[in-house]
Amino acid sequence: MVIYIYTKRLFTKFSGCAVWPIIFLKSEDFKNDKIFVNHEKIHLRQQLELLIVPFYIWYAVEFCVHLIRLKSKYKAYRAISFEREAYANENDLGYLKKRSFWAYLRWI
Template sequence: MILISKYLVPNGFVGLAIYPFIFLKKDELKKDIFLINHEQIHLKQQQETLVIFFFVFYVLEWFVKLIKYQNTALAYKNISFEKEAYLNEGNLNYLNNRKFWSFINYI
């Protein structure tokens, strides 16, 4: 389910997935099929990691990458969950063929 909330989506971002919802900053973003696919990939990742572990792993990996890269944006882009979503957001059939815990391949 897609919901619009400019307050829940952090500044600098246009979308946020929190299972089972996708939050978008603006209504017109519903038309961005690649953004929706990106967020749906995150929903699948969250489902596979029982939601809570997704956020635990996400934050831990971000801290490790922040120490490694000394740059918040670079740390974010190198989180395995984000790498998988960014690299496959353009493939609208990706979720149909995706293997269980595929994000592991992007660590």
């Protein structure tokens, strides 16, 4: 079960984020964007596979490594394996049904 919370105050540079089991959205309009929601649901699955807390640690470490290497916050964010998997598959609305366990590993 996914819980949606709408909040404009948390977001200035992005439209939403997934924090298991919640998808925070900048506005209710994003709930109707199937591609955006699919992207966030991919993150929820990744979080479950890593038992939630290790996901955030891995995410932060990967971001820092890429930030040092690429010297750009945006490029570092896009280089994170979790984001690479989510962006590559967000248009495939059936992806989560056929996704293998720990599929993000192929994006490292």
